[in-house]
Amino acid sequence: MSTIESLATKTPLRMPARFLIGENAPILLIIALHGAAVLAVRDWIGYDGLAHPLYFQQWTTLYLVMCPILMIAGILFMIVHRTNDWHERRLLLQQATSANRIATFTSGLVLLMALMLFMGSFTTFKTMMPTLRGGFLYDRAQADWDAWLHFGHEPWTLMQGWLASDWIRQAIEFNYNVVWFLVCFLPLFWIAVSPRASAIRTRYFVCFTLSWIVIGNLLALAWISAGPAFYHHVTGDMERFAGLLAFIAQGEGSAHSAARFQDYLWSTYTRGDMAFGTGISAFPSMHVGLAALNAVFLFDYSRRLGAIAFAYLGLVLASSVYLGWHYAIDGYVSILVVVALHLALKGIEGRSSRIKAS
16 A cells, blocks of 8 residues: 555544544633633723724635635645646545544634634733723833943934835835734644644644733733834823934835834824724734744744744844834843743643653
């Protein structure tokens, strides 16, 4: 019997119903507890907004339509180019559509739809934070800490001298708004639905959800700040970041203008509106946090890929300061939190494996 035929006939079957819940249970529990807590806080303060519906169209289009189509196309391409033998092609197709694969795929889609609800809860809480704290309280302190850490220099000034050109700014804006999204959110689909990712799936998504909660909700609430782009609005100091804002404003006409999106965020905040991607929060940085999350997992898999991912993390960190979204310390803290979560979860997983083996 050929290797392909063996794979097609000996793939173990799992009970889909048990598989749907069992492997997703820790993640679904985190999502449920977080969602319940957010709704409780929302009711407690009498907040009207709810962000969950905002994610439905984008999330379902990406993960229920576009990604599955790309996956199916990739499988068919692989089968056609792997062998010219129609019998082997049929066996490969059987393997790709086995009960185990279908169960894994369905389980992954359930998880991704649960994450859609999670993102709605996250954004709902994010938009409530200024109300809960009475505004943005720590911008001046965080900007001062930033300058102290960088030997009396505002970090953005260290880059302006050699990166102050239109094409560099436009490239950084494109990376920060488009490439970052693809790098951080497309892998979610593969990790959720691919059997090859089964060894890291639970740990990755637990780390993913906890990163959003710890970095983007808890620490962000405790030390709430708006960021350099909004510093003049929340402190009344029009001078400190005037040079940075003037530079960013030069790109208002570009397709991925940071200045235009920052104006949009501030206008929705002042009107009390809720829309997709709204909510202002600087410390710590989720942009940097998600890049760090992928970097630490890739480093475990391959030192070479991990080095590339950490280089990209450095680019995202620098870009967050360069475009006025964050103070440098926002990214530093995010990296520390993600690394701590990653190591803690690896330790828990390792101890659990040793207990099961004993």
